[in-house]
Amino acid sequence: MDLAERLLALDEFYGQLQLLERAVGGKRILSECDGRMKWPRRGVYFFFEDGEFRDDGVTPRVVRVGTHALRPSKSTLWGRLSQHKGNVGGSMPGGGNHRGSIFRLHVGTALLTAGDWPEAVRLSWGFGNTAKGVVREGEYPVEVAVSQRVGSMPFLWVDVDDEPDYGSDRGVIESGAIALLSNAGRPAIDPPASSWLGQLANREAIRTSGLWNVEHVQSSPSVGFLDVFSRHVGAMAPE
């Protein structure tokens, strides 16, 4: 896929996102969401971020694509989104668990690079699958900062409720969208602003792709997923 083809495909993709936005009644802001809202059981989500636009300067740029239930499970779309959102109450309100959300992990790592944080947090952040209470308390301020950052992001979601599987339409749409949007190893289209937080990520895949994604950013883009995507967008009843 050459530059012109990719540009066409991206325009098609963003056109579908516009239809999707209409179908779901507008983007939602993660911090304003909860599980009582109407969510499809399963789906794919697309995050945007303040100050990030396409080359036209007005169309919001996708900064992360994700999904869930790629292997047999009962996990739900909101269940996954809520992990990205973080905690509401509990012992550490406004915090979250970056060990349960790779999105939080990456954003937090960039924030650690950008800001002045205790050395202990730099050493523990992202280390291991679990952490003891005292460690998590030390990480709490960063989790709060991550919740604020991620919580302010608008997002869209598409209802894709086929069976959990790596070959599900969710998987096809997720990997296809990431491959198409990614600027890693190819001429940049819709590059991030120089002020984009992801520029401070420690993962090269994030900095070069312009996405808060690592997997699939090196995959060759193809238009195949657009049919699958548009089919599911078209199937969503208007609000």
Place this chain on the structure above:
DNA sequence: CGTTGTTCGGCCTTAGGCGT
């Protein structure tokens, strides 16, 4: 007081490195 939402320790898959 059952249903729905949240929390958080852990699990699964894949890629890459290295020895055989």
Place this chain on the structure above:
DNA sequence: ACGCCTAAGGCCGAACAACG
């Protein structure tokens, strides 16, 4: 080639909490 090991990426789900 093959198998083992490890780390990274990304998501799971049981138990707890809250709410109508």
